[in-house]
Amino acid sequence: MSLQLLDTFKEKHDLNALKELPDSYTWSSMDGSSSSCGSELVPVINLEDSNAMKHVGHACKKWGVFQVTNHGIPMALLDNMEDSGRNLFSLPLHQKQKAARSPNGVSGYGVARISSFFPKLMWSEGFTLVEPPHEHAQILWPQGYGNFCDVIEEYKKEMNKLANRVMWLILGSLGITREDIKWEDLKEARSALQLNSYPTCPDPDRAMGLAAHTDSTLLTILHQNNTSGLQVHREGVGWVTVEPMIGALVVNVGDLVQILSNGLYSSILHRAVVNRTQHRLSVAYLYGPPSNVKIAPLSKLTDNVNPPLYRSVTWSEYLGTKAKHFNKALSLVRICGPINGFVDANDNHNSVLVR
Numbered sequence: 001m002s003l004q005l006l007d008t009f010k011e012k013h014d015l016n017a018l019k020e021l022p023d024s025y026t027w028s029s030m031d032g033s034s035s036s037c038g039s040e041l042v043p044v045i046n047l048e049d050s051n052a053m054k055h056v057g058h059a060c061k062k063w064g065v066f067q068v069t070n071h072g073i074p075m076a077l078l079d080n081m082e083d084s085g086r087n088l089f090s091l092p093l094h095q096k097q098k099a100a101r102s103p104n105g106v107s108g109y110g111v112a113r114i115s116s117f118f119p120k121l122m123w124s125e126g127f128t129l130v131e132p133p134h135e136h137a138q139i140l141w142p143q144g145y146g147n148f149c150d151v152i153e154e155y156k157k158e159m160n161k162l163a164n165r166v167m168w169l170i171l172g173s174l175g176i177t178r179e180d181i182k183w184e185d186l187k188e189a190r191s192a193l194q195l196n197s198y199p200t201c202p203d204p205d206r207a208m209g210l211a212a213h214t215d216s217t218l219l220t221i222l223h224q225n226n227t228s229g230l231q232v233h234r235e236g237v238g239w240v241t242v243e244p245m246i247g248a249l250v251v252n253v254g255d256l257v258q259i260l261s262n263g264l265y266s267s268i269l270h271r272a273v274v275n276r277t278q279h280r281l282s283v284a285y286l287y288g289p290p291s292n293v294k295i296a297p298l299s300k301l302t303d304n305v306n307p308p309l310y311r312s313v314t315w316s317e318y319l320g321t322k323a324k325h326f327n328k329a330l331s332l333v334r335i336c337g338p339i340n341g342f343v344d345a346n347d348n349h350n351s352v353l354v355r
C-alpha cells in the first residue's frame, strides 16, 4: 500500500474513537506480532559515573540499547515536550490532517512511515519534524503556536548536546579519539524529531503499535512517557520490554554506528506494543551525520584480518536504500561476507527498517 493511500485510508479511522479492532489493524503472529518476552533488564548507565564510557561500550556490544540517567536534560523540558506531544495528538483528526505529511515528504502528521511495508496498519499516529516546526505549528494552532515551537527548538538543542556526548562515549569505547574523526563534521549533525502516539487499544494483543525495525541513525534518544510499550529484540531471548524510568532516556544504537564500528556494535531491533488502558507517547530524537559526510568503517577498526565490512555511504544514500529495500539495507551496503564467524545480526531480521 502506498503511503498516500494509507493516509487516505487512515482518515476513516480515528484510533481514539474506535471501540473494536478493525481487521485492517489485526496482526497475526505471521505478521510479526509474536509476544515472547524475556525478563532481562536493559542496562541503565549513569552518565556522571567515571566508568560511563566502559559501561556504554559494554551495553553497545551486548545489547545495542541502554538507558541513561544524569544526562543533564532538565526534567521540566522532558515534561514540557510530553505535554506538547499530548496537545498535538489530542487535536481533532481533521485538524491534524491539515498538517499531514505530503506523499513524498518526511515532515508532518501521518501513519508510521514504515507502514507501507506491512500488510496491516499500526495502532499509532506520528508527527515528524525535520525542519523548524513553525510552518506546521501555524497550521495546527493558528491562534497560538509559539509555545509549541519554543519547546521543540529547546528540546532539539538539548538533545543535540546529549547525542554528541553519547556519540563520543560510544566512539571512545571503541578507542576512537577526536583525531581519528573530522569531528567538526559531526558538530553539524543532522537530526529529526519523531513524535509517536499510541492510543489505548480495545484488543492490544492482536494490534501492533510500531512494527519491528532498526533506526537508520547513528543513534536515537527516546523519551517515553511513564507507560511501557517499547520492546527490544535479544538474540536467543525474544522481546524484552524497556521499562520506563522517570527521567531516564533510552539510547538505541542505529545502523550508521553499526557501519562505523565495522559491525562491532549492532543496531538494535525494536518495536512498540500497545495496551488497553493507558495512552502512550514517545519522542524519538533521530541523530545522524551532516549530509555530505561519508560514513564508513573507521580505519582504526579495520586491518588485514578485519577488512571493512561496509562500503561508505552518506546518510541520504543510506536512507534511500532503506526506504527501498527495508531490512536488506545493511546487507546491501556490505562489501564482505561473514568473516571469523561474524554474521550481520540484521541480516536475519524479518522486519522493516525505515526510520
Ligand SMILES: O=C(O)CCC(=O)C(=O)O
Binding pocket: 194, 196, 210, 215, 222, 224, 229, 230, 270, 271, 272, 281, 282, 284, 355
Ligand atoms: O515508541 C517507541 O517506544 C519507539 C519509537 C521508535 O522506535 C521510533 O520512533 O523510531
Ligand SMILES: [Fe+2]
Binding pocket: 213, 214, 215, 220, 270, 284, 355
Ligand atoms: Fe525506532
